[in-house]
Amino acid sequence: MRILDISMPVHEGMMTYRNNPEKRPRFQQFRRFAEGGVNESGIAMNLHSGTHLDAPLHMLDGGGTIDGIDPARLLTRCRVVDLTAVRGKVRRADLEPLTLAAGTFVLLKTANSYSDDDSDATVTLAADGAECLAERGVAGVGIDALGIERGQPGHETHRTLFEAGILVLEGLRLADVAEGEYTLVALPLAIRGAEAAPVRAILIDD
Amino acid sequence: MRILDISMPVHEGMMTYRNNPEKRPRFQQFRRFAEGGVNESGIAMNLHSGTHLDAPLHMLDGGGTIDGIDPARLLTRCRVVDLTAVRGKVRRADLEPLTLAAGTFVLLKTANSYSDDDSDATVTLAADGAECLAERGVAGVGIDALGIERGQPGHETHRTLFEAGILVLEGLRLADVAEGEYTLVALPLAIRGAEAAPVRAILIDD
Numbered sequence: 001m002r003i004l005d006i007s008m009p010v011h012e013g014m015m016t017y018r019n020n021p022e023k024r025p026r027f028q029q030f031r032r033f034a035e036g037g038v039n040e041s042g043i044a045m046n047l048h049s050g051t052h053l054d055a056p057l058h059m060l061d062g063g064g065t066i067d068g069i070d071p072a073r074l075l076t077r078c079r080v081v082d083l084t085a086v087r088g089k090v091r092r093a094d095l096e097p098l099t100l101a102a103g104t105f106v107l108l109k110t111a112n113s114y115s116d117d118d119s120d121a122t123v124t125l126a127a128d129g130a131e132c133l134a135e136r137g138v139a140g141v142g143i144d145a146l147g148i149e150r151g152q153p154g155h156e157t158h159r160t161l162f163e164a165g166i167l168v169l170e171g172l173r174l175a176d177v178a179e180g181e182y183t184l185v186a187l188p189l190a191i192r193g194a195e196a197a198p199v200r201a202i203l204i205d206d
Numbered sequence: 207m208r209i210l211d212i213s214m215p216v217h218e219g220m221m222t223y224r225n226n227p228e229k230r231p232r233f234q235q236f237r238r239f240a241e242g243g244v245n246e247s248g249i250a251m252n253l254h255s256g257t258h259l260d261a262p263l264h265m266l267d268g269g270g271t272i273d274g275i276d277p278a279r280l281l282t283r284c285r286v287v288d289l290t291a292v293r294g295k296v297r298r299a300d301l302e303p304l305t306l307a308a309g310t311f312v313l314l315k316t317a318n319s320y321s322d323d324d325s326d327a328t329v330t331l332a333a334d335g336a337e338c339l340a341e342r343g344v345a346g347v348g349i350d351a352l353g354i355e356r357g358q359p360g361h362e363t364h365r366t367l368f369e370a371g372i373l374v375l376e377g378l379r380l381a382d383v384a385e386g387e388y389t390l391v392a393l394p395l396a397i398r399g400a401e402a403a404p405v406r407a408i409l410i411d412d
Contacts, residue, residue, distance in 0.1 A: 003278050011398035027400075030252065033267045037361055039401040040264070044250035046236065050395075058246070061239045071408050072209050075391065155243055185281065185391060187406035189256075192217035194233075195245040198404075200393035202277050 002205040006172045007051040015116050016049055017146040023049050047196040051171040053188040056162040057195035059155045063162060066197040067190045073167060078105040078184035080177050086110060089126035102137035105184055109174040112144040124149050127156035134160055140167030144174050177203060208411040212378045213257040221322050222255055223352040229255050253402040257377040259394040262368040263401040265361045269368060272403040273396045279373060284311040284390035286383050292316060295332035308343035311390055315380040318350040330355050333362035340366055346373030350380050
């Protein structure tokens with residue numbers, strides 16, 4: 001059993017959405033070893049920084065929260081598809097040639113996995129790409145971008161996915177992962193009432 | 207495949223170590239749905255609040271950090287043992303009758319799982335209990351207390367476990383889990399250089 005870590009390490013200098021420094025995690029040291037033999041610290045972070053799972057509440061008024069998502073849905077077979085040749089947005093035309101059975105959790109591997117910069121060149125999922133995945137009945141979609149969409153004021157990509165009950169996993173790192181089938185483990189912290197939560201995501205290559 | 211969630215939900219009113227309100231997570235809302243169709247929030251939390259994994263750095267000067275722990279060690283067979291009759295501390299005498307093979311990840315189910323109060327009555331692991339687990343060569347130990355020890359100025363329990371390379375998983379909720387064997391999934395957030403990290407922990411009853 002080979003495990004592939006597909007999570008972003010969490011640290012103060014990590015890449016953030018639109019390189020916004022306010023979205024960087026901050027750390028606080030409460031106790032130091034020299035003062036009693038204990039190191040104890042805390043973190044403050046935006047729930048959408050680093051590898052994280054969105055819940056429908058992120059973009060749907062009154063939508064479902066992260067703690068309402070069945071953990072079994074994040075412990076599942078998945079399919080990594082290589083879209084590293086795509087520039088800009090992953091569109092319907094990029095997804096239609098793929099054989100994606102209903103219930104598949106699909107991870108979109110793009111050029112983003114080879115970049116530590118979040119910019120307007122970051123590859124995202126177009127609204128018509130989201131529609132295509134909804135039509136196929138996929139169970140979830142993961143992407144190696146901190147946001148699965150960008151610059152769409154109506155948030156059509158997120159809304160289409162959430163309205164179809166599709167899970168949205170963001171901030172993956174897939175550079176070392178070949179196209180193929182794996183078991184995905186990506187359980188979100190059980191934050192009550194939240195619209196997202198950080199995740200340690202791995203793939204099992206079995 | 208039946209999944210048992212053994213994590214504490216994370217929320218502002220959650221139980222904390224010694225009921226210290228400073229150890230409660232705090233939430234911040236950055237964007238609200240009414241102001242642009244997006245809910246976006248953040249969390250500030252002590253890394254030892256809720257269900258979490260300790261790294262050796264917590265109690266060993268220069269010890270290993272949470273991001274240095276191989277994820278494969280937190281995706282493993284485990285054994286839940288029923289110690290709900292124990293009061294005070296789990297001692298060597300409580301553990302010696304158990305058949306614990308080397309390499310076992312053992313979860314100690316105590317009366318704590320039936321209480322939402324953290325107090326001096328909270329059951330912890332005695333230093334001689336930790337010595338017993340080290341002698342058996344267990345791979346990890348989990349407990350349904352926010353701290354596996356209490357009131358030991360030299361932190362002998364943690365130190366004995368860390369010096370033996372034993373993982374320490376705290377803040378489990380085991381009320382609904384029967385004694386027996388399971389698969390444990392408890393991957394910590396990959397926080398660089400940290401002495402602990404929150405975990406969403408589940409058991410798979412297969």
